[in-house]
């Protein structure tokens with residue numbers, strides 16, 4: 070499909086990594102509705118494509134995304150938000166079964182930080198800056214910033230970020246657990262593709278089950294999360310790939326996973 074606000078590509082040695090680049094550079098990749106509709110479609114298509122093992126969302130060196138589009142929402146009202154389901158298309162990206170990795174160079178602010186947080190892993194370039202500056206413009210985070218951020222970094226740091234609107238840099242973000250690894254700017258995408266390729270060596274079926282299980286840790290109590298984990302763990306024993314993985318280990322060879 071032809072997109073106007075994003076670019077898509079299939080990358081990696083085995084061409085099994087779906088790459089989505091946010092592409093509104095003049096507006097620092099502000100997340101307008103058409104961009105999010107395109108992003109949702111691209112994620113859904115990669116999710117449905119058996120050749121794709123993992124998805125990367127990235128921006129450019131100046132900005133991952135500087136937030137929801139302030140010009141677009143400037144004259145929204147409470148009623149138009151409710152009637153139009155403002156930001157509802159964001160759900161599409163968070164419903165993806167395959168791993169999504171955010172590769173963040175530059176600003177990830179407001180909705181941009183929230184988009185990175187709804188991904189499964191965040192890799193950052195050294196110059197990345199994260200923040201929830203909504204408070205500066207008289208509103209609050211509206212796509213997970215008050216909920217996902219405390220789960221990543223704890224209450225005190227999340228409160229500080231949300232109540233001050235101050236930015237944090239890549240190394241601080243790594244230290245507080247928001248970011249998994251930091252790389253030199255020009256190495257970021259290459260390293261992120263390597264990560265996606267590594268994930269792509271495993272059974273896609275089992276990767277999906279593992280993602281679902283980890284996500285339970287953010288969505289439920291410990292007791293029901295552990296119960297969920299156990300059921301999914303038991304469930305892996307109903308798959309051919311679990312048998313193949315263990316056989317290959319015993320036979321000292323590389324497993325040949327069939328996604329079954």
Ligand code: HXC
Nearest residue numbers: 095096097099135136137138139140178179180202211212
């Ligand atoms: C619309 C934006 C934008 C945004 C930048 N631009 N951020 N347009 N929405 N969120 C536009 C600017 O208007 C400008 O357009 C161009 O991008 C370049 O931006 P500058 O400000 O000139 O760049 P710079 O001086 O380098 O400053 C970079 C910046 C600043 C610090 C990132 O742009 C900034 O503070 N942006 C807003 C960040 C923010 O408040 N984000 C939260 C948004 S609220 P022109 O046409 O003038 O060249 C939000 C709500 C979340 O996300 C709710 C759930 C999603």
